Amino acid sequence: MVLVTLGLLGTVVFSGAELPGKVSFSVVEASPPRVGYYVSVIDANRMWVGLTHTLNRGQSWTSRIPPDKLAHFLDSPLEYSVTRFFDDQRGVLSSSGAVWSTVDSGKTWKKILSGHLQGIEKAAGGTWWLAAGNDAEVSYYRSRDAGATWTGCGMDQKAVGGTMGSASFVDSMHGWTVYAKYNERGLPIKEGIAVTEDGGCHWRPIWWVPMESVHLLRQVLFVDPQVGWLLADGSLAGC
Numbered sequence: 318m319v320l321v322t323l324g325l326l327g328t329v330v331f332s333g334a335e336l337p338g339k340v341s342f343s344v345v346e347a348s349p350p351r352v353g354y355y356v357s358v359i360d361a362n363r364m365w366v367g368l369t370h371t372l373n374r375g376q377s378w379t380s381r382i383p384p385d386k387l388a389h390f391l392d393s394p395l396e397y398s399v400t401r402f403f404d405d406q407r408g409v410l411s412s413s414g415a416v417w418s419t420v421d422s423g424k425t426w427k428k429i430l431s432g433h434l435q436g437i438e439k440a441a442g443g444t445w446w447l448a449a450g451n452d453a454e455v456s457y458y459r460s461r462d463a464g465a466t467w468t469g470c471g472m473d474q475k476a477v478g479g480t481m482g483s484a485s486f487v488d489s490m491h492g493w494t495v496y497a498k499y500n501e502r503g504l505p506i507k508e509g510i511a512v513t514e515d516g517g518c519h520w521r522p523i524w525w526v527p528m529e530s531v532h533l534l535r536q537v538l539f540v541d542p543q544v545g546w547l548l549a550d551g552s553l554a555g556c
Contacts, residue, residue, distance in 0.1 A: 357402035365402040368423055372405070381423030383410060399434045403445070403463040409434065416449050420465060429467060432456070436482035438517075441489045446517040448480045452503030455479040457518050471518035475499035478522060481508070483536040485545070490516050493545060495534045508534045510547070 357365040362374045368381040402408030410417045410426065411434030417426040432449040439445055445460040447467060454474050458467040473479035478498050486492035492513050497505035509525035526533060526549075539545035 355400045357400070357408065359402070359404055363405060365400065365408065367400055368410070370402070370405075370422070379422075383412065384417050384426035384428070399437075401434075401437050401464075407464050409437065409447075409464060411449070414451075416447075418464065430456075430458070436480055436484055436494070438484045438486060438492075440486035440492065440516065444489045444516065446484060446486065446492070448482065448484075448517075450475070450479065452499075452501075459516055459518070470516070473520065475503060476501075478511070478520075480511070480520060481505060481534065483534075484517060485537050485539045486517070487539055487542055490514060491542065492517055493537050493539055494520060495537050496520060496522055497534075510534075510537060 355365075355367055359365075363372050364370065368383065369378050370381075371378050399411040400408060406422050407420050408418070408423065409429075410419070414431065414433060415428050416430035416432065416434050418429045419426050430447075430449045432451050432455075434447065434449050435455055436448040437445065443461060443463065445464055447458040447460070448455050449458070450456060452475070454472055456469055457471040457473075457480075458469050460467045475497075476499060478496055481495040481497050484492055484494040490513075494511050494513070494517075496509050496511035498507040500506050507525060509522055511520035511522045513520050534547065534549050536548040537545060538548075
């Protein structure tokens with residue numbers, strides 16, 4: 318079962334293969350107008366779209382508001398903040414220079430980290446990885462309880478290099494991330510791929526794009542330790 322959101326009004330499209338070789342689509346409407354673009358699928362019936370969630374495959378939706386200190390975001394589309402939910406109750410939201418956590422389905426929020434959420438990914442064995450940072454540095458955290466608590470385990474100075482957000486893990490320890498060196502304004506000036514062998518606490522660059530680029534690499538996905546995919550804007554000439 319796949320879920321897709323289209324546009325600011327919150328159109329949600331479900332697709333499911335009911336018969337071999339045939340795919341059916343059904344369209345449901347999430348609660349407009351502030352739905353957001355970040356989707357967390359729990360199972361075939363339960364999912365979050367931004368801060369709006371359903372427990373019955375889109376027949377009804379419940380909307381939550383951000384933390385009190387983020388109330389001004391109610392006047393702006395939620396796609397400008399990052400949301401990620403681990404189940405019905407637990408999730409994180411990032412905006413206004415902080416990462417917030419909820420354990421009651423978004424009714425209340427607690428600030429857990431400073432900085433912007435740059436990436437959050439699930440690894441094997443119930444482990445989650447999170448990167449949060451500012452213009453100068455990015456810190457890495459791991460959770461073993463579906464995001465209820467986070468433990469810091471590493472940090473990169475962006476002038477030397479750090480994750481751009483996208484990461485892909487094949488087990489609890491081994492993964493890859495889109496990596497970059499940054500200038501003094503926190504903008505990427507050189508991009509590539511880095512690997513981790515300790516669950517995302519430390520990253521080692523293994524490949525750089527052979528040309529100057531800004532916001533070229535978008536996402537990396539490995540299906541096993543030998544085979545991976547890289548999503549980029551434009552052409553990676555010279556690769």
